[in-house]
Amino acid sequence: xxxxxxxxxxxxxxxxxxxxxxxxxxxxxxxxxxxxxxxxxxxxxxxxxxxxxxxxxxxxxxxxxxxxxxxxxxxxxxxxxxxxxxxxxxxxxxxxxxxxxxxxxxxxxxxxxxxxxxxxxxxxxxxxxxxxxxxxxxxxxxxxxxxxxxxxxxxxxxxxxxxxxxxxxxxxxxxxxxxxxxxxxxxxxxxxxxxxxxxxxxxxxxx
Amino acid sequence: xxxxxxxxxxxxxxxxxxxxxxxxxxxxxxxxxxxxxxxxxxxxxxxxxxxxxxxxxxxxxxxxxxxxxxxxxxxxxxxxxxxxxxxxxxxxxxxxxxxxxxxxxxxxxxxxxxxxxxxxxxxxxxxxxxxxxxxxxxxxxxxxxxxxxxxxxxxxxxxxxxxxxxxxxxxxxxxxxxxxxxxxxxxxxxxxxxxxxxxxxxxxxxx
DNA sequence: GTGGTATTGTTAATTAATTAACATTGGTGT
DNA sequence: ACACCAATGTTAATTAATTAACAATACCAC
Numbered sequence: 154x155x156x157x158x159x160x161x162x163x164x165x166x167x168x169x170x171x172x173x174x175x176x177x178x179x180x181x182x183x184x185x186x187x188x189x190x191x192x193x194x195x196x197x198x199x200x201x202x203x204x205x206x207x208x209x210x211x212x213x214x215x216x217x218x219x220x221x222x223x224x225x226x227x228x229x230x231x232x233x234x235x236x237x238x239x240x241x242x243x244x245x246x247x248x249x250x251x252x253x254x255x256x257x258x259x260x261x262x263x264x265x266x267x268x269x270x271x272x273x274x275x276x277x278x279x280x281x282x283x284x285x286x287x288x289x290x291x292x293x294x295x296x297x298x299x300x301x302x303x304x305x306x307x308x309x310x311x312x313x314x315x316x317x318x319x320x321x322x323x324x325x326x327x328x329x330x331x332x333x334x335x336x337x338x339x340x341x342x343x344x345x346x347x348x349x350x351x352x353x354x355x356x357x358x359x360x
Numbered sequence: 361x362x363x364x365x366x367x368x369x370x371x372x373x374x375x376x377x378x379x380x381x382x383x384x385x386x387x388x389x390x391x392x393x394x395x396x397x398x399x400x401x402x403x404x405x406x407x408x409x410x411x412x413x414x415x416x417x418x419x420x421x422x423x424x425x426x427x428x429x430x431x432x433x434x435x436x437x438x439x440x441x442x443x444x445x446x447x448x449x450x451x452x453x454x455x456x457x458x459x460x461x462x463x464x465x466x467x468x469x470x471x472x473x474x475x476x477x478x479x480x481x482x483x484x485x486x487x488x489x490x491x492x493x494x495x496x497x498x499x500x501x502x503x504x505x506x507x508x509x510x511x512x513x514x515x516x517x518x519x520x521x522x523x524x525x526x527x528x529x530x531x532x533x534x535x536x537x538x539x540x541x542x543x544x545x546x547x548x549x550x551x552x553x554x555x556x557x558x559x560x561x562x563x564x565x566x567x
Numbered sequence: 568g569t570g571g572t573a574t575t576g577t578t579a580a581t582t583a584a585t586t587a588a589c590a591t592t593g594g595t596g597t
Numbered sequence: 598a599c600a601c602c603a604a605t606g607t608t609a610a611t612t613a614a615t616t617a618a619c620a621a622t623a624c625c626a627c
Contacts, residue, residue, distance in 0.1 A: 183573090183574070183575095184574075184575075185574085195574090195575095199574095199575065199576065199577090200576090200577085202576090203576060203577070208575080208576070209574090209575070209576095212573070212574050212575070213574090214574080214575095
């Protein structure tokens with residue numbers, strides 16, 4: 154199913170918000186309620202759901218459980234996908250933390266590092282393998298997604314290795330923009346940029 | 361100066377890329393070269409620079425040093441701005457790391473936590489204060505930007521406090537969307553969403 | 568049952584962002 | 598000096614994303 158990236162992002166957020174609803178025993182939700190929780194408009198919610206072909210049966214809002222499942226059929230893969238974190242420093246461990254207790258189609262199955270203090274230990278719930286074994290482990294465990302949280306100087310080489318070893322998607326948290334072949338999906342997030350952006354708009358608001 | 365958020369983000373990236381150029385003794389750079397390093401088009405670079413009113417004197421590309429300064433006059437505040445990290449766990453420490461060695465108008469001057477093991481210690485280069493002292497410290501140190509890296513359950517309350525204590529911009533790394541008054545600039549980043557987005561497009565590419 | 572209301576799904580309009588097109592200009596080579 | 602080239606700055610066109618508008622429909626109150 155062909156969807157705009159922005160819509161995919163929102164679907165992920167809808168799902169997590171909806172799971173929160175289940176927690177509070179809320180089984181139906183209106184578009185404007187869901188929208189308000191995410192600070193977007195109700196139209197946008199409805200439009201996104203239209204794109205994935207979901208309609209509510211009744212005018213009592215969306216069936217939370219049903220919608221969660223529908224979103225799952227759209228954005229999740231049929232069988233589960235294995236993920237690795239490369240570089241298990243502070244950021245890597247933080248990312249690993251987000252996987253905890255999440256039952257999903259995404260399995261964090263390995264981390265890699267060069268620090269002898271870390272390798273072969275379980276850190277933040279995931280085993281850390283030595284960087285030297287990356288080829289073997291990535292192929293053996295069939296890792297499809299790499300999250301890169303290494304120091305900037307290593308980013309480029311690590312990305313090339315990951316691609317060579319079969320990774321099909323990369324989430325890059327380093328400040329170095331990466332170059333990957335077109336068949337590898339690349340998402341980059343740059344913290345410094347976010348911080349500077351906040352600073353800019355704070356400054357502008359104050360003037 | 362009124363600028364689109366996307367342009368501000370790119371300006372921040374331009375600047376960092378340009379600083380890298382200085383490191384490699386590259387004093388002039390063409391728009392297409394700068395663009396290639398960031399995987400965008402040369403037109404976009406030129407358009408962004410047009411928006412901030414920069415022009416190169418010669419056709420030898422942009423003067424790297426001059427452009428860095430120009431971007432600085434646009435996106436930096438005149439006097440420096442103080443920043444705090446709330447929640448100095450793995451993610452907080454990772455964020456703190458990004459400030460190291462950066463000389464900029466943004467000063468990371470404090471972190472806050474509730475863990476007695478952490479308070480009153482210097483962690484990742486920044487002193488950690490007890491959460492209870494947040495009001496005093498935030499006012500004393502004139503903190504304008506808060507980076508929120510606490511566990512999700514605390515996010516809402518922490519944000520409200522930060523706003524009450526004078527913060528004008530928030531960067532929220534928790535998975536809980538925050539509600540802030542209109543005069544506070546809010547930027548949210550959700551790692552899980554990014555990961556799920558990568559997974560979605562990997563899946564789609566494989567089909 | 569009927570009228571009114573609230574909410575949805577969808578098309579159309581608007582706005583934002585990106586890309587294309589191109590005239591302009593300094594530099595280069597002959 | 599002159600013709601050409603390479604790169605820029607800017608306007609116009611295109612594409613993407615959001616928002617507005619509204620007909621359709623199930624529920625509710627009576």
